[in-house]
Amino acid sequence: MAKRRKVGNLLALAVLAALMQGPMHPYEIATALRGWGKDQDMEIKWGSFYTVIGNLDKHGLITAVESTREGRRPERTVYRITESGRAELLDWTRELISTPMPERPRFRAGLSVLPVLHPDEAVELLRQRLRLLEDGIATAREELERHLRTIPRLFLVETEYDLALQEAEAAWLRTLLAELTSGVYPGLDVWRAVHETGEMPPELTELAEKSRSAE
The missing domain is CATH 1.10.10.10 (Winged helix-like DNA-binding domain superfamily/Winged helix DNA-binding domain)
Structure with a gap:
């Protein structure tokens, strides 16, 4: 603590x-x-x-x-x-x-309400994020290698950390996109049906009611 x-x-x-x-x-x-x-x-x-x-x-x-x-x-x-x-x-x-402490990046906030988007739109937006992330990773890696020629690695450790986090996020995004585009992501059919029919399936309604009653 x-x-x-x-x-x-x-x-x-x-x-x-x-x-x-x-x-x-x-x-x-x-x-x-x-x-x-x-x-x-x-x-x-x-x-x-x-x-x-x-x-x-x-x-x-x-x-x-x-x-x-x-x-x-x-x-x-x-x-x-x-x-x-x-x-x-x-x-x-x-x-x-x-000591690890909870940190809440903006991306996590967006993911927490991802179901408000149609799955197809979500896929396109995640692809866009991945492209931007990959461009940023390439630039950051070039800058790090350039700095390492003149600056001791000890003073660039926070830059290495940033790069590692970005690479981990990119790897996770690739896995998520593969599951969404192949159709194997759990609950994808229900997610799609909610947006295409405008109706909430009974299992989701029941889950929402349980969440409210638990508060």
Whole structure:
């Protein structure tokens, strides 16, 4: 079970990781995170960036070491990570790496209501997704191979993970499409009949009633 964090926004994790490189002011931190592509690794809402910085400081996970001013520019406070911040970063990372947590991608939401589509339309849409996915996989694989020529693999492990997930999804889609197009998918005839007759078969009506009564 995930721990309740003093600052639970994943942007805080990224900030702590950035400050492991050395003291920085917030603008430097944001520039580094963008340069490292952290907004592709996690959902980052830049509008909450300074709030996160303030909360990390409030809870003693980072601390101000100096303030600098250049000309008429606003004063910039330089922060460093504290020992408590290091401990939090390590503990949080260990949790994220070791403990599976439910994650609900948009595709899963679409699959959960797939029966509202006619089977033939569903097949075409799944084929379209597979084509786009295969194109994306090819591009991602080329980019990964290119990056591996200059960047240590350790710093591309999250890209490898993304590629593995995409390849697994593509393999699953191929299997699903083969079952749907060959007609061996269980319940396909009933699914088709509902859309072509507009009538719900008794077994599905009974199943829906049981689901409602169980709540």
